[in-house]
Amino acid sequence: SQQGEEDPQALSIQEGENATMNCSYKTSINNLQWYRQNSGRGLVHLILIRSNEREKHSGRLRVTLDTSKKSSSLLITASRAADTASYFCATRLDLGYSGGGADGLTFGKGTHLIIQP
Amino acid sequence: GAGVSQSPRYKVAKRGQDVALRCDPISGHVSLFWYQQALGQGPEFLTYFQNEAQLDKSGLPSDRFFAERPEGSVSTLKIQRTQQEDSAVYLCASSLLAGTYNEQFFGPGTRLTVL
Numbered sequence: 001s002q003q004g005e006e007d008p009q010a011l012s013i014q015e016g017e018n019a020t021m022n023c024s025y026k027t028s029i030n031n032l033q034w035y036r037q038n039s040g041r042g043l044v045h046l047i048l049i050r051s052n053e054r055e056k057h058s059g060r061l062r063v064t065l066d067t068s069k070k071s072s073s074l075l076i077t078a079s080r081a082a083d084t085a086s087y088f089c090a091t092r093l094d095l096g097y098s099g100g101g102a103d104g105l106t107f108g109k110g111t112h113l114i115i116q117p
Numbered sequence: 118g119a120g121v122s123q124s125p126r127y128k129v130a131k132r133g134q135d136v137a138l139r140c141d142p143i144s145g146h147v148s149l150f151w152y153q154q155a156l157g158q159g160p161e162f163l164t165y166f167q168n169e170a171q172l173d174k175s176g177l178p179s180d181r182f183f184a185e186r187p188e189g190s191v192s193t194l195k196i197q198r199t200q201q202e203d204s205a206v207y208l209c210a211s212s213l214l215a216g217t218y219n220e221q222f223f224g225p226g227t228r229l230t231v232l
Contacts, residue, residue: 030217043160043208043223050218088159092217103173104150104162105221 005108006089012114019076021111023089024069030092032065033105034074038085046074046087079115086110119143121224123209129230130199138194138227142211149192150221151184152208160208166192167215199231 007022023032034046049056049065049072056063062075076083090105122141130136142149148167152160153176163182165173168189177184181200186192196203206228210221 042225043210045220045222048218048220090159103165104152104176105160106162107152107159109157109159 006087006111008111009109010112010114012116013079014116015079015081017079019079019083019113019115021074021087021113023072023074023108025072025089025091025106025108026070027093029067032063032072033090033092034061034063034072035088035090035107036085037088037110043088076113081115081117084113084115086112121209121211121222123207123224123227125227126225127228127230129232131232132199132201134199135195135197136199136229138196138207138229140192140194140209140211140224142190142192142209143213143222144190146211146213146222147189148212148215148219148221149186150210150212151192151194152210153178154206154208154226156205163194163207196229199229201231204229204231 005024013019029051031048031050033048035043036046037043047058047061047063049063051067060077065072072089088107088110090107121143124139128136150165151163153163154160163176164184166186169186181197183195206226208223208226210223212219212221
């Protein structure tokens with residue numbers, strides 16, 4: 001079963017605009033990660049945010065995490081055609097002890113992002 | 118540099134056949150994961166190895182699925198008596214260390230089609 005759910009399912013924007021994707025999840029997490037998947041490069045890790053963090057930046061990416069609402073958002077600024085891909089949030093479930101996270105990641109269904117040139 | 122490789126990239130099987138999917142993780146990576154990705158869905162966790170030990174197989178959908186990593190490097194996912202619902206992309210990932218915060222590096226996947 002998949003615990004995360006991305007919103008929207010699909011998003012089409014013009015090159016240069018910002019893209020925002022949201023992810024909601026159901027159970028307590030140890031950390032949340034965002035991945036990108038396209039046919040050329042497969043599934044690639046973008047950024048990880050721990051459950052005690054609220055915001056993180058990496059280049060043109062900004063991730064927020066609100067554990068009270070069990071939600072996260074991924075912002076891609078100044079989008080490029082090469083950003084066209086599917087984006088997945090993936091959670092590492094909290095096993096209830098310090099540093100303890102489930103072995104595997106639990107992925108959502110993804111947001112398909114299209115950047116129009 | 119070599120990433121995670123998987124073979125074959127594509128496999129077509131007749132229902133009832135057995136298949137074996139291979140994963141070569143990044144050299145020296147302790148942790149190895151298998152995921153199943155159905156069309157239009159996100160990957161779903163199948164099983165996890167730390168070196169040669171299979172520590173978690175909670176995601177394997179049935180006893181027709183079996184995975185091994187006998188020497189702590191290459192891993193094989195075997196599916197016996199394949200069914201049409203087994204059609205999916207099977208992804209392998211590895212990470213350098215065990216532990217919650219280690220990045221997983223994914224291979225290109227094996228696309229299995231069961232006719």
